[in-house]
Amino acid sequence: MPKTEITAEPGSTLVTITRDFDAPRDLVFRAFTEPGLLVQWLGPRGLSTVVERYDVRDGGRWRYVQSSPDGGSHAFHGVFHGDPAPEAIVQTFEYEGAPGHVKLDTVTLTARDGKTRVRTVAAFTCVEDRDAMIAAGMEWGTREGDERLAELLAKLQAG
């Protein structure tokens, strides 16, 4: 199975994440934009995600809450820039536990021989914010979320 490549150069404010998924681009795009699919793969296993709002359009706001079995919960929100499309899903992202630390995520989906390459560029406004999010488990959450997404895409294509 292909693995998730995560790049975070020292001193940079970017994190770049790339992974190929064995599914057509339209299906991957649906998994990113339909809340009913999103909650099935977003983030690490063991957390349950509730999407409170997911307004997939230019200026549309989104918010979701992730809860762990021990009762802890973490909320996130942002805004879409431009109408989301497979060519680019651009959105701001803020963890409500660290208000004011906003990043800009750009996800591009590229079709490759029936597979889809998903590339995410997360742009932070300072190195400290980026490193804090990495320290908080961004890499772990991303890798496990990508594993779950691959499983979901396989299930959707089998079903």
Add this chain to the structure above:
Amino acid sequence: MPKTEITAEPGSTLVTITRDFDAPRDLVFRAFTEPGLLVQWLGPRGLSTVVERYDVRDGGRWRYVQSSPDGGSHAFHGVFHGDPAPEAIVQTFEYEGAPGHVKLDTVTLTARDGKTRVRTVAAFTCVEDRDAMIAAGMEWGTREGDERLAELLAKLQAG
């Protein structure tokens, strides 16, 4: 008169802009959020700015067009993340002449002995985008816009 400090470290994806203005914070905030004031200072002299939309709220969209005397015009648009406040105006920004190259701007206004320090962090998603915007005249437009803002703030306080 205080000058605008612009920092753009080689290889970074950030541009940081700082300047002190001799005006109270609330007035500076109005100059950033009221279209009727914004058009009087934004960008270099000689361009006229028409604000088509400026929806100052979380998820609100904005768009303006700047025209030069020779008839050329350039349009820009973005989305506010969070409700704009003097503590932080966070917004995406895209020049429509280079679609898909989005940056995230954070403006913070800090009161200092009756003056206001304006600090802007522009976060790009790659070094090439940042350097292209610098090459396109970002620094010149910023410095001249800041001069015009200082003049406008003086006029508003005298009037």
